[in-house]
Amino acid sequence: MPAILMKQISKAFDRLKALDHVDFEVDAGEVHCLLGENGAGKSTLMNILYGLYHADAGEIYIHGKAVHIANPKIAQQYHIGMVHQHFMLIESMTVLQNIILGNEAGRFAIDYAENRSRIDELERLYHFDFDLDKPISVLSVGEKQRVEIFKALYRGADIVILDEPTAVLTPQEVDVLFRILDDMRKQGKTIIFITHKLHETMVLSDRVTVLRNGKIIGSLRTEEVTPKILATMMVGYAIDFDIVKSTFKPGKPVLELRQLKVLAASHATISLQVRQGEIYGIAGVDGNGQQELEGILAGTAKPLSGRIIFNGEDITAMPAAKRKAKGIALIPSDRLQNAILPGMPIIDNYLLGFQHNSMFSHFGILRFNVLKKHADNMVNQYSIKISALEQPISQLSGGNQQKIVFSREAGLNPLLLVAVQPVRGLDIGAIDAIHRQLLQLRDRGKAILLISTELSEIMEMSDTIGVLYKGELIAQRKAGEVTIEQLGLFMAGERPE
Amino acid sequence: MTRNRKYLEDVGFSLVAILLSFLLVAVIMLILGYNPIEAYKALFEGAFGSSYSLSLTLSKSVPLIFVGLAVGFALQGGLFNIGGEGQIYIGGFVAAITGLLLSHTIPAFITLPVAVLSGMAGGFLWGGTIGLIKAKLNINEVIVAIMMNYIAQLMTSYFVNGPFIAAKSMTPQTEILPLNLQLPKIIPNTQLTTSLYIALIMCVLYGFVMKRTVFGFEVKAMGNNLHSAATGGIYVARNTVLIMALSGALAAMAGIFEVFGTYGRFIDGFSSGIGFTGIAIAFIGQSTPIGIILASLLFGSLQAGAMQMSMMAGISANINNVIQGLVIVFIATPNIIRFAFGKRRS
Numbered sequence A: 001m002p003a004i005l006m007k008q009i010s011k012a013f014d015r016l017k018a019l020d021h022v023d024f025e026v027d028a029g030e031v032h033c034l035l036g037e038n039g040a041g042k043s044t045l046m047n048i049l050y051g052l053y054h055a056d057a058g059e060i061y062i063h064g065k066a067v068h069i070a071n072p073k074i075a076q077q078y079h080i081g082m083v084h085q086h087f088m089l090i091e092s093m094t095v096l097q098n099i100i101l102g103n104e105a106g107r108f109a110i111d112y113a114e115n116r117s118r119i120d121e122l123e124r125l126y127h128f129d130f131d132l133d134k135p136i137s138v139l140s141v142g143e144k145q146r147v148e149i150f151k152a153l154y155r156g157a158d159i160v161i162l163d164e165p166t167a168v169l170t171p172q173e174v175d176v177l178f179r180i181l182d183d184m185r186k187q188g189k190t191i192i193f194i195t196h197k198l199h200e201t202m203v204l205s206d207r208v209t210v211l212r213n214g215k216i217i218g219s220l221r222t223e224e225v226t227p228k229i230l231a232t233m234m235v236g237y238a239i240d241f242d243i244v245k246s247t248f249k250p251g252k253p254v255l256e257l258r259q260l261k262v263l264a265a266s267h268a269t270i271s272l273q274v275r276q277g278e279i280y281g282i283a284g285v286d287g288n289g290q291q292e293l294e295g296i297l298a299g300t301a302k303p304l305s306g307r308i309i310f311n312g313e314d315i316t317a318m319p320a321a322k323r324k325a326k327g328i329a330l331i332p333s334d335r336l337q338n339a340i341l342p343g344m345p346i347i348d349n350y351l352l353g354f355q356h357n358s359m360f361s362h363f364g365i366l367r368f369n370v371l372k373k374h375a376d377n378m379v380n381q382y383s384i385k386i387s388a389l390e391q392p393i394s395q396l397s398g399g400n401q402q403k404i405v406f407s408r409e410a411g412l413n414p415l416l417l418v419a420v421q422p423v424r425g426l427d428i429g430a431i432d433a434i435h436r437q438l439l440q441l442r443d444r445g446k447a448i449l450l451i452s453t454e455l456s457e458i459m460e461m462s463d464t465i466g467v468l469y470k471g472e473l474i475a476q477r478k479a480g481e482v483t484i485e486q487l488g489l490f491m492a493g494e495r496p497e
Numbered sequence B: 001m002t003r004n005r006k007y008l009e010d011v012g013f014s015l016v017a018i019l020l021s022f023l024l025v026a027v028i029m030l031i032l033g034y035n036p037i038e039a040y041k042a043l044f045e046g047a048f049g050s051s052y053s054l055s056l057t058l059s060k061s062v063p064l065i066f067v068g069l070a071v072g073f074a075l076q077g078g079l080f081n082i083g084g085e086g087q088i089y090i091g092g093f094v095a096a097i098t099g100l101l102l103s104h105t106i107p108a109f110i111t112l113p114v115a116v117l118s119g120m121a122g123g124f125l126w127g128g129t130i131g132l133i134k135a136k137l138n139i140n141e142v143i144v145a146i147m148m149n150y151i152a153q154l155m156t157s158y159f160v161n162g163p164f165i166a167a168k169s170m171t172p173q174t175e176i177l178p179l180n181l182q183l184p185k186i187i188p189n190t191q192l193t194t195s196l197y198i199a200l201i202m203c204v205l206y207g208f209v210m211k212r213t214v215f216g217f218e219v220k221a222m223g224n225n226l227h228s229a230a231t232g233g234i235y236v237a238r239n240t241v242l243i244m245a246l247s248g249a250l251a252a253m254a255g256i257f258e259v260f261g262t263y264g265r266f267i268d269g270f271s272s273g274i275g276f277t278g279i280a281i282a283f284i285g286q287s288t289p290i291g292i293i294l295a296s297l298l299f300g301s302l303q304a305g306a307m308q309m310s311m312m313a314g315i316s317a318n319i320n321n322v323i324q325g326l327v328i329v330f331i332a333t334p335n336i337i338r339f340a341f342g343k344r345r346s
């Protein structure tokens, strides 16, 4: 008897059929991977299982018993837990308080000692190691995610849903997560895992189910598939992943960083030059100054020292608005926080950053017709799945939101594009498309600064590679003159001779 | 859900909320031994029964429209202007004094706009100060605004109790403004003045700015996500000051036109809470111009009808505060209604 059986589930948002007669089955004790393109309906299906959305039609059986899951509280009663991509923790409260929230032991007052001992026991079982008295706000992304997983276990979840847990993690943190999932599997937990990274599916899962356009394409044992087969199932045709780069013909320098100090804790600085027609890739483990550098380049933060030169002009003190006007585009790493206006229509999101562009406004009055035409164009050109330009962007799947940000920034002919983790959360087809777009921009003579923690992305895209370590550019190499292994060593802090 | 359907649903919820409040108050009246039907009939007549009562309703609504716009505008930018009360006093006082001082030397057709503009400038600065303190020192605007309310009210109170008190007056108030400085009445012998037209013009202007201009877009963007707005090249700090200042100027207009229209002079404590009612108006009206007008009419009619109700049915006029309060409660917590109608949030 399967742990979960979802039968003929359908769900529509307005006219958009997000799920169309979906059958989904998960056996007890297995790690089940749910794959599919951006907007395929993965999150929707899981949100239905967790009681956040309600299906228009279909039935759900848990361990053979027909159930009606009206809300997450009821899902928890059936021992289902879910870890969302965006964490639902209270930042100002401690790890301990967050874990026990809603399930506090103690009759009248919270019995912290009792709660602690329960947590200790569970921590030993799954090899977690929290500092229970730290506030959530000081934790890293990976730690927060582990608190979320632990919270689900503490509430007695036997079936744990993880929606794109690795999208926000560094490779080191992914390893930790996988060890935890392994422990959970050994304890007999059932795990549903959503990812866009096929190699993760291959190493982790027992079974995979592929969704496309709201329909089930197939459910297979992992031994029976290869990444290529899965990719074909996901997009519906065989993708050719080999990107051919044209020869590198750099032009004049566009961006120059001169001894830019980004981290207060170190004396190190960054100096580099990005030329026309060049993709300069900055590799490095997350937390080595990428985030600070991003803010400094955006114009929302100031460097501690050093200069930024753009086309010969010192722009170190130039505010964000003027930088945009000069043709500096930015794809921020944190889409939800820094790139989009979640509650506002898609069309308004296309305006953000370009509201003063003479294309879209004259004397402070907006020109909606032009904006609409442009947005329509972008949506078509980048094949973004939306139902209307007036729809709030928050209703789109994560991948489609990212495509909107990319097309907004790249679509108006920038001179320099700063792309920080530009393919985070994207499916393989979309990654491929975005990478091709980046190369096209390069071939048209644009300068591109690519900041990414994905080594394979850096290797594949860059003409020049720099490695960021503790706020310092400790190595710079031409593409083709460095191996992945060498880069790995630089990333760990080893200096070249 | 499409926007139209959502809009209709919102309107539906508001109507249900209003109906529920009236029903609940009817029950309270019954318990207290009054006849609710008679009371509501009197309330309705007092608000709409004659051209006089209708004009009373409208004249009570006008200041509410101004403060509703003021609070709604700030809300759209993610800011809470609870300082409307102070801005009303500052605006009304500055305008009154300017009008009185200039009226001896300069013709009225110049004095009036100058007085109105200087009152608005007063509100602009008073509100802008709140924004400046928030932008520079990162102190919550609510706390600053509440302090500024006290300062404004007590300061103007001091002035009309002392230096500016009208000759031989027992009440703390300024001299009466010359008749040619007071706004013309739309209907003679009522309180309804041409300030109604100005309020409606401001509504149109507000709608235009929010929908059609770069500035309106930037305000909405800030209200939606401050970080994205900053990354998108919006001068967040500068706009914070500007939004609070403009909101202050709008609120000040409520005070100015009470002084130049309804009362003809600045009277100590004349606002008695209009600035706070504006918060409810903006919330109920969802910060849209039409919504703000409708909510203002609702509260305006309650205030206008209350007198008649207390005379005819013998119920204290304060009962309308209970109705207002309940409307706010029901609208602020839409889940009560959803629950009552068995409709869960999806």
Ligand SMILES: Nc1ncnc2c1ncn2[C@@H]1O[C@H](COP(=O)(O)OP(=O)(O)OP(=O)(O)O)[C@@H](O)[C@H]1O
Binding pocket: A013, A016, A018, A036, A037, A038, A039, A040, A041, A042, A043, A044, A045, A385, A395, A396, A397, A398, A399, A400, A425, A427, B001
């Ligand atoms: N609340 C909503 N309102 C309207 N449409 C929605 C809503 N939630 C999801 N959708 C739409 O349903 C479709 C499926 O979305 P879903 O989030 O399930 O995709 P996904 O497979 O999780 O994609 P991704 O990999 O990008 O996260 C998308 O086209 C999305 O725009």
Ligand SMILES: [Mg+2]
Binding pocket: A042, A043, A044, A163, A397, A398
């Ligand atoms: Mg998703």
